[in-house]
Amino acid sequence: MGKIEVKTRLLGKTDFAITALGIGAWAMGGGNWAYGWGPQDDRDSIEAIRHAIDAGVNWIDTAAVYGLGHSEEIVGRALEGIYPRPFIFTKCGMSWDDSGKITRCLKAESIRREIEHSLRRLRVETIDLYQIHWPEPEKELEEAWTTLRELQIEGKIRQIGVSNFNVDQMKRAEAIAPIASLQPPYSLIVRGIEKEVLPYAARHKIGVISYSPMKSGLLSGSMSRERIAALPSSDFRRSTRDFREPQLSRNLALVEVLRSIGREHECSAGEVAIAWVLKNPSISGAIVGVRSASQVTGVIRAAQIQLSPENNAALEGFAEGIGPALIERVLAKTRHFGARLFGH
Numbered sequence: 001m002g003k004i005e006v007k008t009r010l011l012g013k014t015d016f017a018i019t020a021l022g023i024g025a026w027a028m029g030g031g032n033w034a035y036g037w038g039p040q041d042d043r044d045s046i047e048a049i050r051h052a053i054d055a056g057v058n059w060i061d062t063a064a065v066y067g068l069g070h071s072e073e074i075v076g077r078a079l080e081g082i083y084p085r086p087f088i089f090t091k092c093g094m095s096w097d098d099s100g101k102i103t104r105c106l107k108a109e110s111i112r113r114e115i116e117h118s119l120r121r122l123r124v125e126t127i128d129l130y131q132i133h134w135p136e137p138e139k140e141l142e143e144a145w146t147t148l149r150e151l152q153i154e155g156k157i158r159q160i161g162v163s164n165f166n167v168d169q170m171k172r173a174e175a176i177a178p179i180a181s182l183q184p185p186y187s188l189i190v191r192g193i194e195k196e197v198l199p200y201a202a203r204h205k206i207g208v209i210s211y212s213p214m215k216s217g218l219l220s221g222s223m224s225r226e227r228i229a230a231l232p233s234s235d236f237r238r239s240t241r242d243f244r245e246p247q248l249s250r251n252l253a254l255v256e257v258l259r260s261i262g263r264e265h266e267c268s269a270g271e272v273a274i275a276w277v278l279k280n281p282s283i284s285g286a287i288v289g290v291r292s293a294s295q296v297t298g299v300i301r302a303a304q305i306q307l308s309p310e311n312n313a314a315l316e317g318f319a320e321g322i323g324p325a326l327i328e329r330v331l332a333k334t335r336h337f338g339a340r341l342f343g344h
Contacts (some may be wrong), residue, residue, distance in 0.1 A: 005131030007303065008058070011215065011284050012207030014159050014180050016087060016128070020303035022059040022209060022280050023052050024289035028074050029067020034102055036067065037291075038235040042074055044292045049078035051293035053086055055300050061183070061287045063133055064089035064118050068100060072121035080123060080181045089209075090118050091133035091163060093144065104136045106144035115156060131161040131183060142176060149177040160166075161207075167200045179206050181284070186210035186277055188258075188315060189242060189251060198282040207284040211213065213277040214270045214288070218242055218251055220298075221259055221269030225252070257318050261311045267301055274302035276315055 008017040027037035028045040049060065055089055060079075062071045072090060079085050092114045097103045118127065128147060135141050148160040161181035162173060182201050184193045190212065201208050214220045216237050225248070231238050241247055258269035265272065277286050290296050307315075 009161075009284050010207070011129075011209070012180050012201075013178065013205045014207065015131055016059075016159065018087060018209075018285050019056060019058045020048050020285050021057055021274070021300065022061050022089075022285050022287045023049055023057055024211065024287040025049075025060060025062035025071045025075055025185070027289050027291050028062075031063075031232065033096075033100060035236045036234050038232040039236070040291060042077075046078040047293045048290045048296055049075065050082070052296045052300070053082065057086065057297060057300075059089060059128075059285070060086040060324075061089040061211070063092035064114055064121075065091075065102060065133065068096050069117065071182055072118055072270035076121055076123040081195070087128040088122055088124060089129040089131065089161075090122065090127055091131045092118070092148075093133040093136070094251070101275070104134060106132065106137060106140035108133075108134060108143055108147040111144060111147045112151070115151060119156065126155060127157050129159045129161050129181060130157040131163045131181070131239065131327050132165075134164050135166075137268045141169060141172055145173045145176050164288060167196050170200065170204075170206070174204065179204070181207035181209055183209050185212045186280075186283070186286075187213050187215045187292075188254060188273060188276055188319060189215045191319075195339055198280070202282045208282055209285045209287055210277055210283055211287040212289075213274045213286045215242060215251070215273075216240070217270075217274075217289070219255055219270060219273040221255060221262070223252075223255070254318055257314055261307070261314065264311070265305050267305060268298055268300055271300065271302040271305060272307070272311075274299060275305035276312075279307060279312075 008019055011018050027040060030036055030040045032040040060075055062075050064072060092107050092111050094102055094104055095110060095114065132144055151157045152160050159180035161183065162170065162179055163183035165182060170179055184197060186193055197202045217223055228243055237243050242251055255269050262269050262272045274286055276286060277283060288299050
């Protein structure tokens, strides 16, 4: 697959022109840790990263804790010899001991130790965007943000950002130094940031790179009850609420709406789910987790999809609980030629 025309967007007030899609490397950490996605072949991970770069994607998001350092190592290996290399975004604030027990710490000493390990694993001298993974312990937030600012001045970080912060926490950080970016969850299923967080980010010109636009693969179109039931015990999704009843039935019904819209655009349900996230003007880019080159091929066109008013009406109608008959009539206007969304 050759490069496609991928438009870029500036990340907040920075000079980072990032593609609408970024590579998410969470699952590349493998399954041998508390929040793993099950077994993962490192060769597949490296091939996926390189395939995405060849297709035009210009940034990768990872974290030290993903796979207890393994994800960063894979990113470092995958990018060796590639020039110009994509932007590398990673995170701090979650450490682990020899037994794999994870603790959250935002003390200056801990962050300085973390960044040295990340630089080594990623095989770089400077990290493009370094983010506080979670604002916990919250009492250490100011110390952490001050430390990131110091590391930026020292040249070990180009830009500093936050992840999973609410408005009050962002205000506390901005009292010390500007926030380049926020990384929150955002999808058709998880929309809590719309009321306060996104408007605040827009007013303060904070870039937003959202994660889980397909809700950990649930909205990809490739997930079924049978596949979910067969997920390995090391896959954290087995125990999450959206992969279990009563939410599961509703979420799989939403996938049928996405799949039907996808037929109009000749794309996958997952690409429609990502396109819905990207249509929000407050979103700078979406982090899309991939585990193989074929998965890259299955999502790469999402940034090119222009959802119609009828498409958006169907998706918003589903979210608001409007009856399936009305949604089906709306979708009929999008030339699906009799596609049936419910009772299938």
